[in-house]
Amino acid sequence: MSVEIMLTAANVNFVAFSTFYHDLTGQVVALFITTIAAAEVAIGLAILLSLFKQRDTIELDLLNRLRW
Numbered sequence: 001m002s003v004e005i006m007l008t009a010a011n012v013n014f015v016a017f018s019t020f021y022h023d024l025t026g027q028v029v030a031l032f033i034t035t036i037a038a039a040e041v042a043i044g045l046a047i048l049l050s051l052f053k054q055r056d057t058i059e060l061d062l063l064n065r066l067r068w
Contacts (some may be wrong), residue, residue: 007037 011030018026050060 003040004037007033 011033013031014026015031016026018024018030048058055062
């Protein structure tokens with residue numbers, strides 16, 4: 001969650017400086033950062049779904065081993 005907040009803060013800065021200097025580069029970079037953040041969320045959800053399919057739970061106390 002904190003990574004998402006930091007990425008959003010970076011996006012705000014890129015867009016603000018892009019607007020100040022009348023350059024679209026900051027907005028393009030912000031779009032790429034948003035895309036990467038969405039991919040991170042998708043990968044995290046895929047990992048959780050995979051764990052749920054294999055163990056029938058996503059409770060962290062029961063998922064203490066990485067090897068099955």
